[in-house]
Amino acid sequence: MIRFCIWLLERALRPDLASHVIGDLIEQQERGSLWMLRETISALWHLHARPHPRGDLVLSVLADLRVAARLLRRSPAFTLVSVLTLGLAIGATTVIFSVIEPVLLEPLPYPGAERLVMVWERNAAGTRDNVGFATFRDLATQSRTIERAAAMGEWQPTLSDHGEPERVRGDRVSWTYFRTLGVKPALGRDFLESEDRPGTNQVVILSHGLWERRFGGDSSIIGNAISIDGNPMTVAGVMPASFDNAPSPLAKIWRVLGYLNQPYACRTCHHLQMIARIRPGVSPEAAQNELSGIKSQLILAYPKEYAAAGVIVGKVQDEITMGARPALWALSGAVLLVLLIAVANVVSLQLARAIRRAQEFAVRGALGASRARMIRQLLTEGLLLATLGGLAGVLVAYLSLPLLVQRLPDSLPRLDAIHVDVGALGVVTTIVLLLAIVMGLAPARGRFANLSSSLGSGRRLSGTVSHSTRAALVVAEVALAMMLLVSAGLLGRSLVRLLGVDVGFDTSHLLTLEINSTGSRYASDSSVYDFHDRVREAVGALPGVSSVAVANQLPLGGNVDMYGVADIDNLPANLEQVPFADRYTVSANYLSTMRIPIIEGSGFTAAEATEGSNKVALVSEALAKRLWPNESALGKRIRMGGESRPARTVIGVTGNIRHSGLDAKTMMQWYVPERQFDADNQEVLIVRTAGDPATLAPAVRRTIAAIDPTQPIVKIATMEDVVAASTSQRRLALALFGTFAAAALLLAIAGIYGVLAGTVTERTREIGVRSALGATPRKLIGLIVGQGGRLAALGIALGLAGSFALTRYLRSLLFGVAPNDLVTLAGVCLLLAAVTLAACLVPAARAARVEPSTALRSE
Amino acid sequence: MLGELEQVVLLAVMRVGKDAYGVPIHDEIQRRAGRDLTLGTIYKTLSRLEEKGFVASHVGEPTTQRGGRRTRCYVVSAAGKRSLQSTFKALRHMASGLDVGLEPT
Structure with a gap:
């Protein structure tokens, strides 16, 4: 930096002056490069002598810069609008690109990351499915294209020593x-093969963040035991701070699986994800072909345990960003449109200025300034403006990026990067x-085309070239704004549709939270059930609580817990082809607490909901239809899970609920009393309240902590918050699209207004003549509005075409709305027409008020 | 009558005394007046004052601390002091009878 400053100063200043200033700068260089830059600019500004016309290039550029800066200062409105427009657009572009770069484009931060792939079982629907451990083991050991493979599954342990009990996400x-x-x-060491066995797998590795936060960065815990779910487990090591767990961004602690040599490792359970490093020079497609072949062999050996042939192999980076990718690309498209509009707008502003300055340049030309010299002056002006806009953009980016990152979903990989x-x-x-x-040359073209006419015509400027360019720019702006508005409109209508869907239960007046029952005192299932009963009883006794239920998972809570459901009396040949449905193991009053309707038969009675009584089940309407399309479900005997599971009698059919999201496509669920299923050590407590559920949260928390203070209570939220959170990504996308569309609309309006205002100014004389010859104000308004209307109509027509072409890329983000939704298209057309008409009216009114006498005198 | 910057710079040169070149002048103004002028502004003002004969300058020795560059040190001339006096006098006359805290004492 200092060298550059010295170089500049030595060239630009008188040698003696330069020497003093540079001396001062060197003496004070510890004040930093920002200070240095400021001093250099100031010294150049204040001290530099006017250069000789044919002098040093640096000097004449400096002179151009001074002229440009002075010009910008003299028209602050123009400068402010241009810099703001550019700044916002460049800032927004930078922000979106800053997200896309690490998430989608940059290789994952692992050596040879391009060889890391995920391997999925292909299911009957042709989509991805997790693998069971036996499948993982067979694929990994038989493959020649895989160098090394790993399996991972979700884990949510409770840390119970070193502070408050806390549940963390792990794998x-x-x-x-x-x-x-x-x-x-x-620190420490990696897992050992000998630890990956049942019984010896009491070993964990911590993320650097968790180690610092909970264990105070204490390296003495390595090799020692910490209490996890009430059991001592040895801390083998701590990952580096730089480790970014991209395949599973939420996991902060890892436990070794312990499935090696396990006799009951299953093929039909799909609870593990498989990640593999393929050998150098092997493509993912080649690996997919080889692994599909191995799976075909497995199907021959185990015909009942696979739903369909084939595996799906994809690069880890592509697989983990699959959900976010369409939205991110759509956003980058949108932000580029905004940038284009901003550029069009600034160029258009420059053109307007160019028309006003045409005479100045004509005079310069006449006095002998070469065309190249004038273009350079214009370029310098454009460069200065663009630099200011760029700096404003960097500022905008630095300020807004953290706000955006905060709102991105936690599960997005590489957020920290x-x-x-x-x-x-x-x-x-x-x-x-x-x-x-662009900015430098666009005005120049217009200018030199009518150099002599500008000089000859004095104040009455024709500027037809500039005019047609500006008109074209306005048309483009309207078209681009139209496309953005249509996109935002489609996303908005999707969200409205989505929030309007019937979730299948009553979301109001519900407080939900997760309770845990880990540790040795909950070793038996009955102790877990008893804990739930005590909690339900105590919370139910709180004033304002009307009922309390327990379930293993919450609708719309982001859980996935599905079991295959088979009709025992009508088993298919391949059990993998039975429908998979959401498991709900619940307290007997769950359905009444949630207000899920019973359509046929009856719900659970308290007597049925005990371990000893007959095993009973409820199925949702969708599941009943899928299993017995033409018969009643009542009295059917079904089995959930593998062959070792007991048969249960269907005693009722419930309404469908949206489980995986408001946009859930399948709504198959089954319900059994929790005492008739294995106990879970993490359950959801659902509290129906008379008043505002949020106000009860502290009392509920206190009540549960009084029963067992060692268990963490997490995710306290009203059901309405849970529903809102399930749409947060759509809201974010809509907010961004909406902002971009609003900005685009404003810019387009400003563009139309600017062109028409310019027209009215330039045609004052003509308008005056028309008025003198008897044109009524109405006719004059029609003249101007007609001009604006033609531009807007052309823009809207092009925008429509563009929308048809582009909105189909939004398809995966839409819900209940077609990409070429007529209502949205028509609405946006009307909106744009109305708004552009309003933008035309102000200049038109001015035209109508033109006094013929003043107009004619204006020459 | 002196401009405001000229007054500030002149007073700063007098305050610094010996070896009044860009950096000490800048620091003095920042300390006393709380204004962070740039060196460019200061040298520009000084050269205007020198043209008017209100300051005189001499070139100091080059030092390694300054990368072998010389300092240019300024002193306020008698004309400079007179000009300051007449500026202040004019200000006091203008302010007399007004409640602006510049009454002759």
């Missing part, structure tokens, strides 16, 4: 997990330079 992984990724613990990075800044710089060229 159970095969001992090869970190070795497959190619990373090593920073998002920052306004050099790549994004490079893009900004490139954009700025291109803008400088």
